[in-house]
Amino acid sequence: MGAARGGPGAARPGVVYxxxxxxxxxxxxxxxxxxxxxxxxxxxxxxxxxxxLLDGVREDAEVRSVGKRGGDRVLKDAKQAExxxxxxxxxxxxxxxVRLKGGxxxxxxxxSEEAEALARAGVPFEVVPGVCSPLGATAYAGISxxxxxxxxxxxxxxxxxxxxxxxxxxxxxxxxGTICVLMGMQAxxxxxxxxxxxxxxxxATPAAAIQWGTRADQRVVSCRLDELPRRASEAGLQxxxxxxxxxxxxxxxALRWFDxxxxxxxxxxxxxPRHQARSTSRLIRLRGGEAVELATIEIRPPPDxxxxxxxxxxxxxxxxxxxxxxxxVACFFREVERLGLDARAFGAARxxxxxxxxAAALASRGVRxxxxxxxxxxxxxxxxxxxxxxxxxxxxxxxxxxxxxxxxRALVAREVLPERLRAAGxxxxxxxxxETRPASAGRREELIRALSAGAIDVVMLTSSSTVxxxxxxxxxxxxxxxxxxxxxxxxxxxxxxxxxxGLRIGVTxxxxxxxxxxxxxxxxFAGLQAAPASAGR
Numbered sequence: 001m002g003a004a005r006g007g008p009g010a011a012r013p014g015v016v017y018x019x020x021x022x023x024x025x026x027x028x029x030x031x032x033x034x035x036x037x038x039x040x041x042x043x044x045x046x047x048x049x050x051x052x053l054l055d056g057v058r059e060d061a062e063v064r065s066v067g068k069r070g071g072d073r074v075l076k077d078a079k080q081a082e083x084x085x086x087x088x089x090x091x092x093x094x095x096x097x098v099r100l101k102g103g104x105x106x107x108x109x110x111x112s113e114e115a116e117a118l119a120r121a122g123v124p125f126e127v128v129p130g131v132c133s134p135l136g137a138t139a140y141a142g143i144s145x146x147x148x149x150x151x152x153x154x155x156x157x158x159x160x161x162x163x164x165x166x167x168x169x170x171x172x173x174x175x176x177g178t179i180c181v182l183m184g185m186q187a188x189x190x191x192x193x194x195x196x197x198x199x200x201x202x203x204a205t206p207a208a209a210i211q212w213g214t215r216a217d218q219r220v221v222s223c224r225l226d227e228l229p230r231r232a233s234e235a236g237l238q239x240x241x242x243x244x245x246x247x248x249x250x251x252x253x254a255l256r257w258f259d260x261x262x263x264x265x266x267x268x269x270x271x272x273p274r275h276q277a278r279s280t281s282r283l284i285r286l287r288g289g290e291a292v293e294l295a296t297i298e299i300r301p302p303p304d305x306x307x308x309x310x311x312x313x314x315x316x317x318x319x320x321x322x323x324x325x326x327x328x329v330a331c332f333f334r335e336v337e338r339l340g341l342d343a344r345a346f347g348a349a350r351x352x353x354x355x356x357x358x359a360a361a362l363a364s365r366g367v368r369x370x371x372x373x374x375x376x377x378x379x380x381x382x383x384x385x386x387x388x389x390x391x392x393x394x395x396x397x398x399x400x401x402x403x404x405x406x407x408x409r410a411l412v413a414r415e416v417l418p419e420r421l422r423a424a425g426x427x428x429x430x431x432x433x434x435e436t437r438p439a440s441a442g443r444r445e446e447l448i449r450a451l452s453a454g455a456i457d458v459v460m461l462t463s464s465s466t467v468x469x470x471x472x473x474x475x476x477x478x479x480x481x482x483x484x485x486x487x488x489x490x491x492x493x494x495x496x497x498x499x500x501x502g503l504r505i506g507v508t509x510x511x512x513x514x515x516x517x518x519x520x521x522x523x524x525f526a527g528l529q530a531a532p533a534s535a536g537r
Contacts, residue, residue, distance in 0.1 A: 011096035020130015091123035137213020142256030153177030159184025169194030216290030261288030
């Protein structure tokens with residue numbers, strides 16, 4: 001555990017890294033922070049750090065939350081002293097440590113206090129800055145902190161001091177630029193009163209409060225400064241939030257962009273297995289939504305691993321190898337690697353992939369498929385194979401030579417592909433390389449709670465097996481439970497499976513890929529946003 005992992009930029013033994021996690025959106029995390037997070041022995045993180053960042057932690061690393069939210073300052077100080085002592089102890093023990101802090105370590109984050117404790121103890125440390133919440137939250141809210149014609153300065157203050165007393169607002173009497181107040185929501189009335197005292201800001205000054213800035217649940221209230229406490233209370237805004245005061249907040253209507261994305265604020269259930277859910281969740285966040293990961297299927301080893309081994313060892317005897325899913329690629333290549341082989345094992349065989357996602361999975365392993373159909377269905381894949389000039393020529397020869405086809409796939413799948421190939425004269429070997437099973441019963445209660453509480457807006461259905469597993473997980477009331485949310489299907493086959501189960505599909509992708517499904521959702525919600533405007537014309 002103590003040795004550094006990776007290249008020269010990996011976390012080093014005995015060094016503590018104070019790393020800024022950014023304001024919320026994991027896409028704003030720095031490359032240096034990600035490099036350290038992936039190689040550190042220990043990660044101690046704040047409560048407000050986005051959970052997706054922890055996906056980048058080394059599998060065998062020790063990960064703990066050391067958050068200290070709440071209003072009890074004595075308890076917070078005691079907790080901070082414990083954190084300081086632990087960082088020192090871990091560094092002295094030769095561990096590589098990432099202290100992952102929300103925003104930037106040195107901006108109201110007690111990072112300087114932790115650095116001082118490490119310096120006193122003689123423990124080496126490094127600081128990795130992060131995008132601080134005033135910069136991130138305002139940018140995502142469409143508020144430019146400075147503007148050549150409006151504000152040429154920015155003042156960032158904390159709403160409370162170390163002793164818990166209010167900030168001395170008289171210090172800002174001469175400030176005419178933009179003011180950002182952090183940790184001020186619990187005393188918003190006092191903040192506004194301090195800023196609007198004699199000789200200070202006009203009560204009519206534009207102001208805004210931004211809660212959960214840069215995240216899909218971001219909420220913004222814009223109004224006059226003196227109305228901010230009432231308006232924020234009516235909207236239910238709480239900490240964590242940034243308060244912005246100044247004429248620049250009046251630009252929000254023109255500059256807002258994040259909360260105008262069609263998927264903004266939508267909570268999208270990702271039912272794919274965890275290893276596939278990460279990339280899907282990232283695409284959802286890029287479109288302004290929030291992914292709720294809850295796999296409804298589990299990928300299990302095949303029932304007969306010896307058949308997989310035999311298929312890999314006998315690759316040179318096949319004319320065509322056909323992959324019908326990303327999981328099939330991953331599981332098959334796992335056996336290729338276990339046997340110490342690589343892409344050369346395919347020899348002269350032609351490779352086919354059912355769609356763009358499967359083709360990309362092959363390409364990431366150094367193999368580019370020769371055949372990818374225009375539509376990502378078994379019927380179209382069979383037609384594309386039989387229309388391939390090299391294969392068609394062999395099948396039309398008389399006497400026709402033997403054409404051997406290998407299909408590594410799930411244990412249970414549609415039979416249309418192998419049946420059509422066999423009917424055309426091919427010798428087809430279907431080898432299960434994995435098995436899909438419904439998720440554990442414990443997931444059922446978690447899913448029902450999320451659906452009942454309105455914590456999910458959209459359910460992505462990415463395969464027929466996902467539909468079946470989701471319905472089996474929910475039981476007899478599946479259709480009624482899922483009628484509360486928008487069901488989005490990756491393609492016609494999945495839609496047909498869902499409709500047989502009594503589900504009502506709201507969106508079906510035209511292109512049967514994850515990106516195609518998200519494009520379809522974008523169009524759906526963009527249409528809903530445009531409807532009120534068009535109705536009023």
